[in-house]
Amino acid sequence: MTDWDRDSRTASQIIRGEQPAGRVRLRTEPVLPVIRPEVNGSATESRPAVFDIRDMAVYYGSKRALVGTSLKIYRHLVTAVIGPSGCGKSTFIRSLNRMNDSIPGFRLEGNVLYHGHDVYGGRANRVEVRRRIGMVFQKPNPFPKSIYDNVAWAARNLGMKRQLDERVEEALRQAALWEEVKDRLKDSALGLSGGQQQRLCIARAIAIEPDVLLLDEPASALDPVSTAAIEALMHNLKSRFTIVIVTHNMQQAARVADRTAFFSLDSTGADRTGTLIEYGDTETIFRGAKDPRTRDYVAGRFG
Amino acid sequence: MSSRARLTLGQRGSRTRTASRPRAAGKVGDRVLFGLCALAGLLVVLTLADVIYQLANNASPAIHRFGLGFLVHTTWKPNFSIEGAGALIYGTAVSSLLALVLATPLGIAIGLYLSMMSPRRVRGVVGPLVEMLAAVPSIIYGFWGLVVLVPFIYHLEPGLHSALGFIPLFGPPSTTGISLFTAGIVLTVMILPIISALSRDLFLTIPAELKDGAEALGATRWEVIRGIILPSTASGVGAAVVLGLGRALGEAIAVSFVIGDVTQIHKSLFEAASTVPAEIATQFPSPVNPMQTAAMFYAGLVLVVIAMLTSLAARMIAGRFDVSAAMMGKVV
């Protein structure tokens, strides 16, 4: 345990996980910042599961990218997916709302059950899946339209014509962007900064009120201030949506997530395949992980 | 090779390059190359100017005789009198417009199909096949059009007339199937590959992340096309359409086979007619008198000015897109 009285590190050093000067740490636990989301660990299991993923494996042609993944994602929680690069995190999250369908050679085995329904089932309509399970991507990708039209576009498609202005405003407020753009809604979205564009992408995703919001490394292309802003959003949004966030920054996961899934590369087979190593409450993953590989990763020993 | 050239490495001396004498000769070589290339470019521009000059020069008797009324008057009977190419201009405009009206939606639809709605293997086959339509020489379209298409349209026209006859455009059917309408159909086939191939290339320039972002919002394919792809490429597609128009305006041989040789304006599409290029093709080799030749040069001058203006318009409309009619099926 850290002796906070005698620790002379600055807050950012703590967040970055730097060791205190003059002390040799032998144990593997990471140093956590003080701010943490609340979670009632024992109640998690009794929450409704939004996703029930059973033995999911993903192939691109003959190459196996992801193997043997089974986990449940719970309602109104932020679930983080962490792991070293190339371990299939993106593949995993994109498979939840069928965004991998257009990739040539993509094949999924196992089941992805969303509220009990197979997302890849014969009767599942792909557009409907994406309507319920929205996504924000790593690189901000605003449409070459005005700020207002970016947020309103999908809502118009869905027939949400009444109170469209209010809907746009509320979405921008929820994404913490309203104050910055309220006077220039008709301006092109491409004139915004990177962080603003990403918040715009979040706004347009929540404007249509999906059930789940998937975020694929939403802050990795952004500066620290924008990153902090987006992390603050997670806490607000999770009361209304279920959130799954992929991040390569494990401190970020520690800051925002209630549950964390750790993926890594399984090098026991012939080629390296991504696989789920461990999944549990964030507190457990970061403080007392069961698998040694998890402990190694969160201690910064690799990745 | 200069005998003074010595290659030394490392610290032994300061000379690590060949002597300066070959460099001076090289400068001349550079200048010669630049001169040749610049001359080639200059030649291109001068040729354009010379085209206008040659046409205007040979047309001058007709220009002096008819003036600008040439564009409006419609009497074109070389054996009797020529007053103007108005009928020809009308035929050119109507046949090209008909082709545009038909080929634009078809071409855009095919471009969408090839870029967004077909599996990779299919588009690798269908795409080149559509482009091959542009490779068929116009004389084959003309000859085939005369022998095969004309009888087919001859059977089609009565039906169209009875269905749409209340519009003056669709008047009584022609006696043989040779008509302005048939010319329009042939032109449609000829400009379709231009519009579809250019549209397809334009649609493919939209980055995948933009499409992903739209699809992740629960939009159907068509909504992504309508809301993102078409608006973003509108100027390019517009330029492609203008290029197709330019092609249609200038087509001589294929049209001459199927349009008849009637230099009169009729309201109905099902009448025979003529266009400027088709008339030149038909009558230039055997003119009745020198004034007719001059008149054809005059008509050709009008035609080329319009063609150059469409090329210019296409480039201006295209904006940031590099849309060029050099659709050779991409050399590289």
Add this chain to the structure above:
Amino acid sequence: MSASTPITLGESGLFDPTAPLTPSGNLRRRTVVDRLVRVSATAAALAAVAVLFIVVFDVARRGASALSLGFVVHNSQGLAGGGIANDLLGTLEIAVAGAVIAVPLGILTGLYLTEFAGARSRTARILKLALDMMQGIPTIVVGLFIYGLIVIPLHKESGFAGAVALSIVMLPLMARASQEVLLLVPGSLREAADALGVNRWRTVLTVILPAAVGGIVTGAILAIARAAGETAPLLICDSIFNPTATSFNLFGGVPSVPMFIYQSYDLPLAQAVDRVWAAALVLMGFILLANIGARVMLARSRAKMGR
């Protein structure tokens, strides 16, 4: 715009998330529209391909009866008999002569655009516009132009005039093809040559052009194929000739396949019409094969470059 009841996003009951993943809300209607568009676009593409096949098969069917090896090898014997060997030769002569003018000029123009003029410079834009305009000139007008430039001073039509006219048709294609190929040569090659102190002209001749030669050859083949099918310029500049003779003199009339078709198509004799179809088949076959061949070469060179 007025502040009516504020919206709370999420949990407003727009759909039941636990319901099966079949279309909810207005998705059913939107799916119908989407499917309609998909079907129409597919139909349009199939119609276009069908037209191509119809034309090709029609020409092949009608031309096959008169087509034989003799047809290609023997000369024309007046209106009703013989082959088109002299016409084929004539077409080759004229098209190759045109290429002799257009290919070097096209390469030089392409070189100017890639090596000497900046991509955004005024000269580059003017030259590109000029090339576009040149390509937009109707081929019949090209014929008229050459008629005034060459036929009138020489007092006669000739294969030479036809060749120059075709070179104008070919030049923009060659220039654009050369430019695209030259742009593909990696800048690192040029920089390495510069760093070694090699002169520009030497670099171009010994490094850049050889790297681009594949694409240039492909472009030349396509340009020649295109020129071989052109009728309008020849109709104006080279329409007088002896149909039975083989000509090796470009400065006299030179027969050609398109002109053969144009001048024989409305003959009343059945065999004559058959021959015309056969000639059309030969012409179209050559052009389509050249196109396919060029594409195959393209695909192979792309695979080699690992793209």
